[in-house]
Amino acid sequence: MLIDILKNEFRCSEKVVRTLITFLDEGTSIPFIARYRKDETQGMNDVTLRQFHDRYTYILKLEARRKSIITSLSNIKNTSIELIKSIENTDSLIELEELYRPYKASKQTKSQVAESLGLTSLSKKLWLNSSKAQHHGIASLWLSKRNINNLSIESAVEGAYNILIDKLANNADLIKESLNSLKESGVIESKVIRGKKEKSEKYRDYWDHKEKVAKAPHHRLLAMFRGEKEKLLKINIKLEKHIHADGTPLFLNKCALQLNFDDTITPCPSSMKPFWLSLVWKEKLLKHTERKILSTLKMDAEHNAVRVFSDNLKDLLMAPPAGATPVLALDPGYKNGVKYAAIDASGEVQSTGIVFATPPANKTVESETVLVNILKRQAIKWIVTGNGTASKETDTFARNMIRKHELNCKAIISSEAGASVYSASETASKEFPNIDVSLRGAISIARRFQDPLSELVKIAPKAIGVGQYQHDIKETTLNQSLANVVEDCVNSVGVDLNLASESLLQYVSGLTPTTARNIVEYRQSNGKFKNRETLLNIRGIGDKAFKMCAGFLKINDGNEPLDNTAVHPESYSLVYTLSKNLKMPIKQIIGNSDHIARIESEYKERYKEKEYYLFKNVISELSHPFRDPRPVFKYATFSSDIKNINDLSINMKLEGVITNITSFGAFVDIGVHQDGLIHISNISNQFIKDPRQVVRVGQTVNIEVIDLDISRRRISLKKIS
DNA sequence: GCGAACTGTCTAATTGGCCG
DNA sequence: CGGCCAATTAGACAGTTCGC
Known part of the structure; x- marks a missing residue:
């Protein structure tokens, strides 16, 4: 099964x-x-x-x-066969709970109350009768034969109806048909709850909103569900077409109406079909189906939101690293000044401080003196400015400084998402106990430029904030999938055992925060790892953890050349054999495509099926020992004439960097403080369902300004190829 | 190689907050 | 004021590693 x-x-x-x-x-x-x-x-x-x-x-x-x-x-007595069947057939947890709910509650359902009053036999009589007009009389007769106190004819009829409705509502045929029709032609409707208009200003679009269920996009659904959760909106699903005057859908007519009393299946008289259908639809089926569709829609929308968040995070983590080059980072600010941090090629902090290069102080000359000195002393090639407040002015300052002092430098703006979260974090205070909180942000920006992945793993993934409607998603679900994304990214890139931080190591397959800490401690007291084998000395790493982590940890200049490849230690013996047979030292094989091609052609025949896969795998790892799946670093240039939205004009062509992707389009940093939006319809000439088919976060794109709304600070862009 | 200890995960219970 | 839901925390259990 x-x-x-x-x-x-x-x-x-x-x-x-x-x-x-x-x-x-x-x-x-x-x-x-x-x-x-x-x-x-x-x-x-x-x-x-x-x-x-x-x-x-x-x-x-x-x-x-x-x-x-x-x-x-x-x-529990009196559970129908239909109910058990539905329970056995469902493939969703939500539906399971729905089916079970009436029996879970301590209080009884209307139908159970009626059954306990002995109304089942009356309900059978009513079911077989062919005229509604006679129901009253039948109930009256039925009651007179029994001695049931305090039960009026009306309540007896109602009770009997409830039993029948309950049985019918479990009819698989009816449920299936209602679901299909509501899914296909239902209309989702949201309305503001009376008296909540003031509180729900942000849901103005949904005060009286209607659209087809089948066409409602995830982001609108999530907004509606959020409004509903906050008790500001009411959501319903309705059928507007193909219905009888009383609202009962036409399609239900074709369903067979039969019930199981005892062991025989009895159809109702055909004249009564519309009556029962209408009753069961209004009393149960509509609500049941509606709830079910809403919960599936919600689940789908949430899944989608998690996926969007994860994809964006992945792009950010897998952004191209600039590599081992000295960097000066500027964390821009007005009143509090521009925080700077210079790091060397290995990421070690060389100097930090604050300069007041921007308004209101505008101490340009003093700032330049400080920074030029650092830039020259450390031969820095890159000045990276965070994209927060005052970023444009700071960037302009940097560009002017480069021109004026004829420095061999490039100035760029990069995302600082999460840098402030990092600087206040425990990790940051452990890493830089003696450096002021505000300066740590600048260090983070600099390091992220060298290697985004290594730096971003220090921040809780959700703090990077790259998703839409992340607040609508269950926190644990979100955290779990984000942790998975980080784990997959870290392991696909691989980690240098001798350089990696504790934060990075903990995401390596098989390692935990504790073992990661132990590795760092071991490194501090025993120096660099010479080989992977030494990992077994770490407290907390035994055979099992070793097997999981060894292949993902690289050792650059150890005493086992294979430790610097992604070949797993379990396959070392295979490589030793190959090397011995070919009389070729392992060091010469690694990364040498000629030798590898020779091995492959000579040994292809010898390794078959399972072994062949292993062999292929080893060969491919040997051929590119330092495989980094991340793209090569490239940068966008922002024009220095364009500082804010007023400098833009329609048809202007610019270069920009994708900062965030949603299902309706992509946001682009074009160097003015406000990000512009390329609507999904303007991303590609062809129809695309998802912007991610074409663009990625961090990607450099050429765009054209197509519309400006200065008062609402909205910039509409079009991607040009 | 085996028992002890430790780590991590899962479950259940309690508590607190919010809504009716 | 009571009840319900959600979140958090503690405890138990399972699995892995360590030490003898």
Whole structure:
């Protein structure tokens, strides 16, 4: 069952599913499976593996819940076969809870109350009767034969109806048809809750909003759901077309109406069909279906939001590193001055301080004296300015300084998202206990330029703030998926065991915050690692953790050349054998495409099937030992004449950097303080569903200004190729 | 190689806050 | 004022590593 579902959804063999389940149960890390067990997974990548893992845990949870619900239902009398069937057939946890809800509550449902009054037999009579007009009389007769106190004819009829409605509402046919029609032609409607207009100004767009369910985009749905959660909006799903005058949908007519009393299935008289349909639709079906659709929509929208956030984070983490070059970073400010930090090629802080290069002080000359001195002394080639307040003025100052003093430097603006969060964090105060909080931000900007990944891992992923509607998503879900993104990024890039910070190490497959700290402590007291084997001396790292982490940790100048490749120690013996047979030292093989091509052609035949995959894998790791999947560093230049939105004009062509991507478009830093928006319709000549198909955060793009709304500070852009 | 200890994760219970 | 929901925390358990 479980295996079949996974097999079909992931289009792989049963064997692969079983292997993956074993791996996951054993706690084998996803980066490890993705890289070193390709042979057993038919080459699934980390993203697919994560999806597999999520799906697997979801199904496990679902089955466990299903089992426990069925067990507790078996203790309750009068549970219909229909109900049990629906419970057995559902594939969603939410639906499971919906079905179970009436039986979970200590108080009884209307139908249960009616049943306990013995109204089941009356309900059967009413069901078989062919005229509504007779219901009253039948109930009256039924009551007179029994001695039930305090029960009026009306309540008896109502009770009997409730029993029937309850049974009908579990009819799989009806549920399916209602779901389909509401999904296809339903209209989602949001209205402001009476008296909440003042409080819900930000939801003005949704005070009286209507659109087709099938076409409602995620971001609007999330906004509506947020409004609903804040009790400012009311959301409904309605059918506006293909309905009878009383609101009952036409399509329901084609459903068979039959009920199971005892062991026989009894259809109702055809003359009564419209009546029962209308009743069950209004009383239960509509609400039930509506709730179900809303919850699926919400879940989808949330998934999408998490995905958007994760994708943006991934782009930011995988942004091209400028590499080992000295940098001067400027963290711009007006009143409090511009904080600067100079770091050397290895990221060590050389000097920090504050200059008042911007208004109101405008101490340009003094500032230049300080900075030029630093730039020349350390032969710095890059001046990086954070993109916060006063960034444009600071950047202009830097450009003027470069021109005036004829420095061999380039000035650029880069994202400082998360830098302030970092500077106040515990990590930062541990790293720079003697440096003022405001100066740590500048250091972070500088280091991020050298290596975005290493610096950004020090900040909690959600603090980087690159998602839309991140507040609508459950925090744990978001944190989990963001941690997964960071883990995948860190492991795909690989980590230098002798240089990596504690923050970076903790994301390495198999390592934990504790083991990461122990590694750093070991390094401090014992010096650099000479080989991967030494990792086993670390407290907390045994065979298992070693297997998980070893391949992702590189050692640059150790005593085992293979430790500087992504070849896993478990395959070292294979490489030793090859090297011995070919009489070629390992050092010569690594990165030498001629030698590797020779090995490949000579040994291809000898390694078959499983071994062949392993062999291929080893060969590919050997051929590019320092593989860094990140793109090569490139930079955008902002024109120094354009400082703010008033300097822009329509049709102006500029260069910019993508700062954020949403489902409706991409935001671009074009050097004025306000980011511009390329609407999704202006990103590409062709129709695209998602801006990410074309652009990435951090990417340099050429754009044209197509519209300006100065009062609302909105800049509309078009991407030109 | 085995038991102890430690780490991490999962679950359950309690508490606090908010809404009706 | 009471009840419910959500979040947090503590405790238990499982798995891994360490020490003998």
